[in-house]
Amino acid sequence: xxxxxxxxxxxxxxxxxxxxxxxxxxxxxxxxxxxxxxxxxxxxxxxxxxxxxxxxxxxxxxxxxxxxxxxxxxxxxxxxxxxxxxxxxxxxxxxxxxxxxxxxxxxxxxxxxxxxxxxxxxxxxxxxxxxxxxxxxxxxxxxxxxxxxxxxxxxxxxxxxxxxxxxxxxxxxxxxxxxxxxxxxxxxxxxxxxxxxxxxxxxxxxxxxxxxxxxxxxxxxxxxxxxxxxxxxxxxxxxxxxxxxxxxxxxxxxxxxxxxxxxxxxxxxxxxxxxxxxxxxxxxxxxxxxxxxxxxxxxxxxxxxxxxxxxxxxxxxxxxxxxxxxxxxxxxxxxxxxxxxxxxxxxxxxxxxxxxxxxxxxxxxxxxxxxxxxxxxxxxxxxxxxxxxxxxxxxxxxxxxxxxxxxxxxxxxxxxxxxxxxxxxxxxxxxxxxxxxxxxxxxxxxxxxxxxxxxxxxxxxxxxxxxxxxxxxxxxxxxxxxxxxxxxxxxxxxxxxxxxxxxxxxxxxxxxxxxxxxxxxxxxxxxxxxxxxxxxxxxxxxxxxxxxxxxxxxxxxxxxxxxxxxxxxxxxxxxxxxxxxxxxxxxxxxxxxxxxxxxxxxxxxxxxxxxxxxxxxx
Amino acid sequence: xxxxxxxxxxxxxxxxxxxxxxxxxxxxxxxxxxxxxxxxxxxxxxxxxxxxxxxxxxxxxxxxxxxxxxxxxxxxxxxxxxxxxxxxxxxxxxxxxxxx
Numbered sequence: 001x002x003x004x005x006x007x008x009x010x011x012x013x014x015x016x017x018x019x020x021x022x023x024x025x026x027x028x029x030x031x032x033x034x035x036x037x038x039x040x041x042x043x044x045x046x047x048x049x050x051x052x053x054x055x056x057x058x059x060x061x062x063x064x065x066x067x068x069x070x071x072x073x074x075x076x077x078x079x080x081x082x083x084x085x086x087x088x089x090x091x092x093x094x095x096x097x098x099x100x101x102x103x104x105x106x107x108x109x110x111x112x113x114x115x116x117x118x119x120x121x122x123x124x125x126x127x128x129x130x131x132x133x134x135x136x137x138x139x140x141x142x143x144x145x146x147x148x149x150x151x152x153x154x155x156x157x158x159x160x161x162x163x164x165x166x167x168x169x170x171x172x173x174x175x176x177x178x179x180x181x182x183x184x185x186x187x188x189x190x191x192x193x194x195x196x197x198x199x200x201x202x203x204x205x206x207x208x209x210x211x212x213x214x215x216x217x218x219x220x221x222x223x224x225x226x227x228x229x230x231x232x233x234x235x236x237x238x239x240x241x242x243x244x245x246x247x248x249x250x251x252x253x254x255x256x257x258x259x260x261x262x263x264x265x266x267x268x269x270x271x272x273x274x275x276x277x278x279x280x281x282x283x284x285x286x287x288x289x290x291x292x293x294x295x296x297x298x299x300x301x302x303x304x305x306x307x308x309x310x311x312x313x314x315x316x317x318x319x320x321x322x323x324x325x326x327x328x329x330x331x332x333x334x335x336x337x338x339x340x341x342x343x344x345x346x347x348x349x350x351x352x353x354x355x356x357x358x359x360x361x362x363x364x365x366x367x368x369x370x371x372x373x374x375x376x377x378x379x380x381x382x383x384x385x386x387x388x389x390x391x392x393x394x395x396x397x398x399x400x401x402x403x404x405x406x407x408x409x410x411x412x413x414x415x416x417x418x419x420x421x422x423x424x425x426x427x428x429x430x431x432x433x434x435x436x437x438x439x440x441x442x443x444x445x446x447x448x449x450x451x452x453x454x455x456x457x458x459x460x461x462x463x464x465x466x467x468x469x470x471x472x473x474x475x476x477x478x479x480x481x482x483x484x485x486x487x488x489x490x491x492x493x494x495x496x497x498x499x500x501x502x503x504x505x506x507x508x509x510x511x512x513x514x515x516x517x518x519x520x521x522x523x524x525x526x527x528x529x530x531x532x533x534x535x536x537x538x539x540x541x542x543x544x545x546x547x548x549x550x551x552x553x554x555x556x557x558x559x560x561x562x563x564x565x566x567x568x569x570x571x572x573x574x575x576x577x578x579x580x581x582x583x584x585x586x587x588x589x590x591x592x593x594x595x596x597x598x599x600x601x602x603x604x605x606x607x608x609x610x611x612x613x614x615x616x617x618x
Numbered sequence: 619x620x621x622x623x624x625x626x627x628x629x630x631x632x633x634x635x636x637x638x639x640x641x642x643x644x645x646x647x648x649x650x651x652x653x654x655x656x657x658x659x660x661x662x663x664x665x666x667x668x669x670x671x672x673x674x675x676x677x678x679x680x681x682x683x684x685x686x687x688x689x690x691x692x693x694x695x696x697x698x699x700x701x702x703x704x705x706x707x708x709x710x711x712x713x714x715x716x717x718x
């Protein structure tokens with residue numbers, strides 16, 4: 001407690017200052033240098049968040065209002081900061097990953113004619129996420145939540161000359177709006193019933209309302225988190241969001257966008273505990289179902305970035321599963337580890353795209369056997385893949401183990417099997433992608449890689465750094481550091497579960513090796529023999545066609561209402577009202593023909609009538 | 619037949635004549651004449667009742683009415699002269715600048 005430390009001011013003001021300088025000075029005068037203030041702000045934010053991490057580790061906590069923000073009558077919300085273990089640990093990951101991706105993006109976007117605009121949006125994305133993490137109440141968090149949504153819209157549609165990018169940007173924005181409505185309703189419900197939206201006050205008043213009320217609030221919050229963190233049924237925007245530049249995908253999938261939903265649920269854990277247990281069951285089942293479905297779909301996609309997108313959905317499902325099991329520790333641990341290895345994998349995919357000179361995205365049909373040409377990227381990708389699949393001693397191994405541990409601690413057999421299958425699936429799709437892209441060339445691959453080249457300089461350093469984190473960040477788990485931050489019980493390593501996890505991951509690896517390197521044509525053969533199965537899987541197990549039909553139904557009913565009710569009844573009624581007014585005006589207009597005598601006649605007649613009326617009354 | 623009835627008859631006749639001029643004649647001059655008749659029909663009543671009830675207020679109002687009538691005649695006749703100089707006819711039906 002005490003005064004707000006300098007580092008927290010840095011977190012808020014450094015990005016704001018960088019954005020101001022970037023927008024008013026660099027964007028107009030030195031557009032090719034707009035990344036300077038952004039990088040400076042990133043470094044400041046990194047330093048501040050690491051300092052805060054150390055302070056919080058030493059036991060410091062801050063939860064302070066900064067100024068009166070929304071005041072109207074009895075309605076009073078302060079703008080404040082909350083810096084506890086959860087915020088500090090996620091913030092450190094976001095700051096580190098965000099900074100590395102900023103560095104990467106400088107080189108990646110170097111030749112883009114709109115370099116300056118890109119960096120303004122990009123840094124705004126980063127700033128919104130930091131604001132979201134350090135908010136001390138739901139309403140303030142909601143504002144930054146919307147900022148994240150806006151920035152993602154601008155960045156997905158950054159290459160707005162492409163129709164697909166525009167469509168993807170709109171899709172992301174609209175689907176997120178659907179989720180945001182849930183978050184906003186939850187915040188307003190809390191405000192109206194409890195009179196406060198501050199986390200501390202809300203969590204202190206959990207006994208004052210019925211579990212039913214908190215269940216409704218928790219479900220609404222989860223609805224919002226479903227949209228941001230791409231959970232079924234609101235996950236549909238994330239695969240299309242690959243239309244943006246690759247650094248955007250990396251930032252969105254690792255640090256900023258999708259982490260927000262899981263963070264919200266982790267933050268609201270006391271509220272979830274006050275709700276009916278069925279709410280947490282629903283979250284767990286949604287997470288498990290999403291993770292399993294997305295893992296299956298990721299196993300058959302051919303576009304590099306789309307495989308990674310479905311993989312993100314799958315891993316977010318795992319985090320939600322952990323949330324549903326009531327384990328903030330597992331969810332946040334996996335969030336942090338996932339941030340490192342997914343950013344690494346996306347940057348590697350970016351290297352491939354950049355190295356092959358492709359403008360949009362490349363996929364399995366175009367490139368293969370890239371290892372001799374991009375050896376460093378290939379090694380980094382292999383490290384990321386091992387981390388994602390959960391091989392020791394990577395970060396993903398420990399975090400996945402924590403999730404599995406939470407599921408085996410509180411879930412039924414169905415959820416346990418689902419968790420293990422998800423591990424097999426993740427391992428399968430990521431190693432399939434690794435083998436198909438980097439090792440061995442299949443006859444079916446067209447071979448765009450002919451003049452592919454390795455990424456250089458500033459594009460490799462962030463990749464190297466992230467590879468180190470993806471390997472080593474797991475130490476925060478078994479050393480008890482993260483558990484100390486979150487106030488959770490110290491992790492109790494179960495070698496049985498670790499063995500199970502490694503076994504499942506090895507099974508996936510073996511299957512991937514069989515499917516890509518032993519029977520090299522398998523990926524093409526099954527598509528040829530069962531095209532309907534491929535179409536069904538490609539359409540997200542029929543979900544996309546169902547959504548299209550649902551949308552068509554909505555459109556038809558809306559048009560039925562518009563035609564039958566609005567136009568035939570309501571419009572007809574208003575039209576007749578307007579018509580009678582016009583008729584009345586035309587009839588009365590005949591009285592004023594501009595003939596003075598007539599006016600005087602009417603005046604006299606009216607005087608006589610009025611006088612007689614008044615005389616009678618008197 | 620007492621004086622009151624005679625006065626009311628004359629006053630009523632003047633008023634009706636003035637109203638008829640206003641309603642049926644289209645020449646501006648005739649309408650201004652009609653207006654004067656209306657005012658004087660009222661003024662006659664004021665003078666009679668002032669004399670009958672020995673109250674000078676009626677006389678004062680009659681004087682006021684005459685003053686108003688004079689001012690009104692000035693405005694009306696000036697209007698008339700301006701219109702005839704302008705080349706417009708002195709008939710009200712021809713003044714349609716506001717109607718059209």
